[in-house]
Amino acid sequence: MHNDHHEQSALFDEVDGRATLAGSNRMEILLFSLGTSEHFGINVFKVREVSKTPFITRTPNMPAGVEGLISLRGNVIPVLSLGSILGLTRPDAPLGGAMMVTEYSKRTLGFLVSSVDRIVRVEWDRVRAPENVSSGTQSFITAITELSDGRLVSILDVETVLANTFGDTVVGNIAPIGNGHEVNVFFVDDSAVARRKISEVLDRLGVRHKNAQNGLEAWNRLESLASHAEQTGRQLLDEIDLILVDAEMPEMDGYVLTRNIKADPRFSGIPVVMHSSLSSEANRAMGKRVGVDAYVAKFDAEVLADTIRPMLQRGRRGA
Structure with a gap:
């Protein structure tokens, strides 16, 4: 990006074009710095635009890490200091020089960072679960990848940032499914926050569930279940009633995982x-x-429950 505002704008005008990356098991990450020696990245799909840090209206009683509000094309959005939230800068430290406007989980947020570098393309199979990350930031990192120049990049878990700053989404009243104890759901998500909330919804529905933490782990476990069902003369449908997949995941994204599942007659x-x-x-x-x-867009517990309920009820067991 090299501090060229026009180049930044051009890169972020091509959102629909970048969507074709999803099915190729590749992702694009926007590299940024928080003023330390660590290198950070965020999936470009979640970034709407990048700009210099604007004037921010300070407002009282904001959660820790929220610097205030800005008006962006008629919408008022909160602005968060990522360095402060990740514990890398003091709360009274100067604001960073750049702002990333992010859009995910039905929220638009401004993320203040020290500087924005460039967009790089990486293969999902080169993206790993975080290990040996400094303890202060580990809960906010969803994955690690290595660039061609040897630099390690920590990919931000934006769902954890959202939950940590504004609190977990409350799961309301969800009626259980009849005979739910006989229903089995397999789900996969690389975010600990998401896995916790999905489990809560499935528990409210009264169904049994297993989970994996990335796409490759999910595919290996699903293949193992399918092979076991074959060997014992059972249908896999007797073991799994529904599979719930995340889109972005280390080692294998949800699009490739889904394609694998749909191409295998055992499923x-x-x-x-x-x-x-x-x-x-x-x-x-x-x-x-x-x-x-x-x-289903994250995270609306009722919409998730309403979407999967009829699929589970019209299955072989009924409700």
């Missing part, structure tokens, strides 16, 4: 629901292209 009849903080029409279209049976 015939098992619905796949994509549950993602990437809620643009381009991402929905990509999900449809690889064969998902439904696409």
